[in-house]
Amino acid sequence: MLTVGSLTKAVWGGLRIGWIRGPREAVEPLARLKALEDLGSPLLDQALAARLLPGLATLxxxxxxxxxxxxxxxxxxxxxxxxxxxWQPPQGGSALWIPLPPGTGAHGYAQLALRHGAEVIPGNTMDTTGAHDDFLRLPFSFAPDTARELVTRLTAAWTALSRDASLAPPIEIR
Structure with a gap:
């Protein structure tokens, strides 16, 4: 049996340190493949992870x-x-999965949102089964001011989509 873990959500998203635990005969070939693929994780990230792991329970x-x-x-x-x-409240993680009305097209809305300065990910880029083609994946880990600005821009894009316009003026949210 293999188990995987990471510090990405436990500490912060930019710390891309993860691990695989399992029998040596299963893990060693995976370690070799990783080394061939990316030549190893950055040393600074590894050093940070080594310092943070003992205090993970308090973090x-x-x-x-x-x-x-x-x-x-x-x-x-x-x-x-x-x-x-x-949306459904997430069981874990740091993103909401928001279903858009049928026929809206998450990919098209994501492109429109990008023109309004908001980068969101259509669900089909995160799910190859097709089960989330009409969903947006919206991170919620931002500071309040950043979240407010993101929703301002998403609202402007949604208004533009509703009016079938290519651009709409930004709306300021207070």
Missing amino acids: APDRERLRRERLATMTRLLDEHLPDWR
Whole structure:
């Protein structure tokens, strides 16, 4: 049996350090393949991970509190400014999966949002099964001011889509 883990969500998204645990005969070939593919993880990241791992148990509650606060901020902003959008509260992770109305096209909306200065990921780029083709993957880990600006731009793009226009003036959210 193999298990995987990472520090990405437990510490911060930019720390791309992960691991695989399992029997030596299964893990060693994977380690060789990784070394051939990327020549190893950056040394600074490895050093940070080595220093952070012993204190991970004390970091986790603060990270979870911050995750809950930022989720609450994002969902409040979405409720206020994009009330037609619906989503399920995430079981974990740092993104909402938002289904768009049938026929909207998540890929097209993501392109329109990008023209409004908001980068969101259509679900089909994260799911090859086709089950999330009409979904947006919206991170909620941003600081409140950044989340507010993101929702401002998403609202402008949604308004433009609703009006079938190519661009709409940005709306400021207070």
